[in-house]
Amino acid sequence: MSRALAGIRVVDLTIETWGGIGAALLGDFGAEVIRVDALGPSPAVGPEDERAPGTWNAHAALAQRNKRSLAVDLASTAGRELVQALVGKADVVITDRARADLLRLGLDHAALCARKPDLIYARGSGFGPQGPDADLPAIDELAAARTGMMPILPQPGRPPVFPGHGQMYTAVMLAFGILAALHHRAKTGEGQEVDASLLGGNMYGASLDLQAYLAIGGERMLRPISRLDAGNPMSGTMYMSADGPWVTLTMPDTDRWWPVFAPLVELAVDDPRFDTHDKRCGANRLEMMQVLEAAFRRAPAAHWRAMFQEHQLSADIIESYDFPAADPQVYRNRYFVEIDDPSFGPRTSLGFPIFMSGTPARLDGAAPARGQHGAAILHDLLGLSEDAITALRDAGTIAG
Numbered sequence: 461m462s463r464a465l466a467g468i469r470v471v472d473l474t475i476e477t478w479g480g481i482g483a484a485l486l487g488d489f490g491a492e493v494i495r496v497d498a499l500g501p502s503p504a505v506g507p508e509d510e511r512a513p514g515t516w517n518a519h520a521a522l523a524q525r526n527k528r529s530l531a532v533d534l535a536s537t538a539g540r541e542l543v544q545a546l547v548g549k550a551d552v553v554i555t556d557r558a559r560a561d562l563l564r565l566g567l568d569h570a571a572l573c574a575r576k577p578d579l580i581y582a583r584g585s586g587f588g589p590q591g592p593d594a595d596l597p598a599i600d601e602l603a604a605a606r607t608g609m610m611p612i613l614p615q616p617g618r619p620p621v622f623p624g625h626g627q628m629y630t631a632v633m634l635a636f637g638i639l640a641a642l643h644h645r646a647k648t649g650e651g652q653e654v655d656a657s658l659l660g661g662n663m664y665g666a667s668l669d670l671q672a673y674l675a676i677g678g679e680r681m682l683r684p685i686s687r688l689d690a691g692n693p694m695s696g697t698m699y700m701s702a703d704g705p706w707v708t709l710t711m712p713d714t715d716r717w718w719p720v721f722a723p724l725v726e727l728a729v730d731d732p733r734f735d736t737h738d739k740r741c742g743a744n745r746l747e748m749m750q751v752l753e754a755a756f757r758r759a760p761a762a763h764w765r766a767m768f769q770e771h772q773l774s775a776d777i778i779e780s781y782d783f784p785a786a787d788p789q790v791y792r793n794r795y796f797v798e799i800d801d802p803s804f805g806p807r808t809s810l811g812f813p814i815f816m817s818g819t820p821a822r823l824d825g826a827a828p829a830r831g832q833h834g835a836a837i838l839h840d841l842l843g844l845s846e847d848a849i850t851a852l853r854d855a856g857t858i859a860g
Contacts, residue, residue, distance in 0.1 A: 462490075462818075462819055463489060463490020463819055464489040464490055464816060464819035465486055465489045465490040465491040466490040466491075468486065468490075468491040468492065468551050468552065468642065469491070469492045469494070469549065469550045469551050469552070470483055470486055470487070470491050470492065470493045470494065470550060470551065470552040470553075470554060471494050471496060471543070471546050471547050471550045471552070471553045471554070472493050472494060472495040472496060472527060472554055472555075473496050473543075473553060473554065473555035473557060473562075473567060474495075474523075474554060474555055474556045474557075474584070475498075475556060475557055476556045476584070476598070476627075477519045477520075477522075477523045477627070478523075478556070478584065478600070478627035478628065478630055478631045478658075479554065479555065479556030479584045479631070479634070480495075480520075480523030480524055481522060481523045481627075481628070481631040482554060482582070482584060482630075482631040482632070482634035482635050482638075482656075483495070483523075483527070483554045483635075484522070484523055484524065484525055484526060484527065485631065485632065485635040486552070486635055486638065487525065487526030487527055487824075488525075488526055488812055488821035488822070488823075489814075489816070489819065489821050490819070491552075492528075493526060493527040493528070494527070494528050494529075494530060494546060494550070494833075494837055494841075495524060495527040495528065495529045495530070495828070496530055496532055496534075496543055496546075497529050497530065497531040497532070497830045497831060498531075498532060498533075498534045499531055499532060499533040499534070499535075499539075499856075499858075499859055500533065500534075500535060516801070516804045516807065517827070518809070520827045521799075521801070521807065521809050521826065521827050522809055522810050523827070524827035524828065525809075525823060525825065525826060525827050526823065526824050526825055527825070527827070527828060528825075528828060528832070528833035528836070528837060529828035529829065529830055529831055529832045529833055529834070529860070530542075530546070530831060530833065530834040530837045530838070530858065530860075531830045531831025531834055531858055531859040531860045532834075532857065532858055533856055533857050533858070533859075534565055534567075536855075536856075536857055538852065538855065538857045539857045539858070540565055540566050540567070542838070542842070542852075542857070542858070543567065544566065544567070544571075544572065544575060545842055546837070546841060546842070547567075547572050547575060547576060547579065548575050548576050549841045549842070550576070550579070551579070551580060551642065551645075552579070552580045552581075552582060552638055552642070553567075553572060553579060553580070553581050553582065554582045554583075554584075554634065554638065555567070555582070555583050555584070556583065556584035556585075556598060557583075558595065558597075558598075559583075559594075559595055560595065562583075569581045569583075569653050573651060576651070577651060578645055578649055578650065578651040579651045580638055580641045580642060580645065580651055580652065580654060581651070581652075581653045581654065582634055582637060582638045582641075582653075582654040582655075582656075583653070583654070583655050584598065584630055584631075584634050584655075584656055584657070584658075585598055585655055585656075585657045585658070586598030586599065586602070586603055586657060586658050586659065587603065587606075587657055587658070587659045588655060588657040588659060588660060589653070589655040589657075598657075598658055599658070600624065600626045600627045600630075600658050600662070601622050601624075602658075603626055603657070603658035603659040603661070603662050604622055604623065604624075604626050604658075604662045605620075605622075606659060606662075607659070607662045607663050607665075607666050607670070608666070608670070608673075608682070609623070609662070609665075609666040609669065610622060610623075611682075611683070611684065612669070612681075612682070612683065612684050612685070613684070614684050615684060615686060615687070616683070616684045616685070616686050617684075618684070623665070625662075625665055626658050626661045626662035626665060627658065627661070628661075629661035629662065629664050629665045630656050630657065630658050630660070630661030630662075631661075633656035633660065633661055633664065634654070634656040636656075637654035637655075637656055638654055640654075641654050669681065688746065688749055690749075691741060691745070692712055692714065692740070692741045692745075693709075693740060693741070693745055693748040693749045693752055694709045694711040694712070694714045694717065694721070694740065695709060695710055695711055695712040695714075696708075696709075696710065696712075697709055697749065697752075698778065699752050699753050699755075699756035699757075700753070700756065700757060701756055701757065701759065701760055701761040701763075701764055701777070702756075702757055702758060702759050702760045702761075703760040703761055704761070705761035705777050705778060705779070706777070706778040707756050707761070707764050707775060707776075707777060707778075708775065708776060708777075708778055709774070709775045710774045710775060711773070711774050711775065713737075714737045714740050714741065715736075715737045717773060717774065718734075718737075718740075720771050720773060721771075721773060722734070724767050724771065724773075725751070725752060725755035725756070726755060726758075727751065727755075733747060733748070734748055734751075761777045764777065765777050784796070785808070793815065794811040794812050794815075794821075795810070795811050795812070795813060796808055796809070796810060796811050797809060797810075797811035797812070797823060799823060799826060801826050802826070811823075829860070830859065830860060831858065831859045831860020832860055833860075834849075834858050834859070834860045835849050835860075838852070838858070
């Protein structure tokens with residue numbers, strides 16, 4: 461079967477897990493991704509480099525799958541020249557290193573585009589490519605702290621909550637930006653620089669709230685809201701079940717759902733307190749919440765899920781991670797995949813969030829060992845002889 465990104469070659473200079481995932485997404489759909497593992501200490505601030513010998517690294521398994529690895533001493537002139545030569549054979553460079561680091565290594569946008577003008581140069585940054593904070597460290601929690609979202613996530617009086625999702629949004633944005641730039645290059649022959657930042661990714665994750673704030677403003681958008689202050693007892697409101705899990709209701713048009721919903725919570729459809737949408741969401745809103753709180757505490761979560769499914773109500777149970785880990789729906793859609801690692805045996809890992817009927821994503825190779833494919837890469841792409849590769853290895857320029 462053909463691959464959607466077959467023929468696209470990517471040089472991966474990332475050091476963080478989220479940057480690596482941006483490159484892995486391209487490999488999932490058939491791009492040839494050559495990961496450059498730098499010899500020596502890594503400047504990564506995340507868990508990416510925690511590869512103790514003999515231990516399974518779940519982050520690397522996700523971020524480095526479908527790649528080949530070349531381990532290079534970037535501190536040496538010979539090592540940097542090897543990488544620059546590889547870039548000359550590539551369509552895309554992706555990195556999340558600091559700009560000062562890239563400039564020092566001769567791997568910055570200007571230097572690499574001078575070698576290959578139609579290059580797509582993609583960089584994951586902390587706060588965007590422009591402005592006074594462009595070179596601040598790229599750390600997800602710091603970027604999330606600036607979005608305005610963290611203080612509104614908890615219940616009133618509780619500490620702000622770091623959602624920890626910004627890295628994944630940013631990884632997807634990096635991959636999306638690369639694909640858009642490749643499309644543009646196919647039409648014009650022009651390369652360009654792409655940047656996706658953790659700040660932008662976190663803001664995108666909060667975009668519905670941010671857009672609402674830009675439209676209407678107001679203090680209510682700036683502070684946490686108690687679930688008992690929700691405007692609609694049947695939408696966006698949660699109630700604890702008898703055995704602990706919370707029930708979440710998403711039925712904003714209550715008139716539509718009320719005839720089926722009311723009997724399930726032992727209310728008469730014509731109960732005069734709640735027999736219109738205006739009463740449920742207006743004068744009797746708080747009383748209805750108290751009634752529903754008592755109702756949902758009378759039965760366990762499994763009962764409520766069964767009732768919701770039987771009556772096709774827009775409601776469900778808020779689960780913890782053990783639920784998707786055992787959910788057949790998740791595996792049927794390949795959101796989790798089973799892999800057979802040659803060193804560690806069967807493992808479960810995150811799969812592919814995008815479905816394509818004709819050119820699906822697939823796992824062609826597990827995360828490589830550092831430098832595993834170095835000799836083959838240098839021979840196939842740069843035409844180096846076995847003796848030349850051995851000399852590079854003996855000099856400590858490459859490893860593996």
